[in-house]
Amino acid sequence: MRRYRVLFTEWCKxxxxxxxxxxxxxxxxxxxxxxxxxxxxxxxxxxSSPIFFHHLIPRETHGKYIRARSLPSGVEGAxxxxxxxxxxxxxCRPCHTHVHRVGSNDELAETLSAPSKILAHPAVQIFLAWRxxx
Numbered sequence: 496m497r498r499y500r501v502l503f504t505e506w507c508k509x510x511x512x513x514x515x516x517x518x519x520x521x522x523x524x525x526x527x528x529x530x531x532x533x534x535x536x537x538x539x540x541x542x543s544s545p546i547f548f549h550h551l552i553p554r555e556t557h558g559k560y561i562r563a564r565s566l567p568s569g570v571e572g573a574x575x576x577x578x579x580x581x582x583x584x585x586x587c588r589p590c591h592t593h594v595h596r597v598g599s600n601d602e603l604a605e606t607l608s609a610p611s612k613i614l615a616h617p618a619v620q621i622f623l624a625w626r627x628x629x
Contacts, residue, residue: 537587538610539594539619540626546585551608553600554579560604567608584610593622 497514535546552560552567557579560566564574572578586594597607597618607613614620 532585535585537590538584539586539590539614540623542587542626544587546587547591548583549586549591549594550579550583551610551613552579552582552604555600556604567605569612570608584613589626590622593619 498511499514500509500511532546532548534543536543537546552570557576560574560579561576566572566574570582572582594603594607594613597603597616607616614623
């Protein structure tokens with residue numbers, strides 16, 4: 496059986512692995528943000544509708560945190576691709592779109608990287624007050 500020398504970006508440590516243990520990360524992690532996760536309850540407006548996965552630390556910034564081997568303050572977890580790809584919340588399309596209008600991806604990663612921080616943001620509170628009565 497073939498062996499591969501693999502460099503794990505999370506640890507910057509090369510390892511030798513058997514061919515059957517090497518798996519493409521794109522197969523393991525489903526990072527397609529445009530695809531609905533089906534019907535569910537939005538964690539912001541509490542409506543039942545098609546829901547989408549919102550990365551609490553935007554995908555565009557993942558490389559920065561993996562290279563630095565640290566996460567934004569207040570985030571509990573390891574700065575790995577798998578953690579970053581699964582750290583998020585399920586939102587309906589209007590709420591997901593609104594969160595991304597609140598700030599740039601860097602601002603979202605640094606200041607709105609937890610559900611409680613998103614819900615406490617003044618612009619989000621105004622949007623939710625409008626959305627809930629609609």
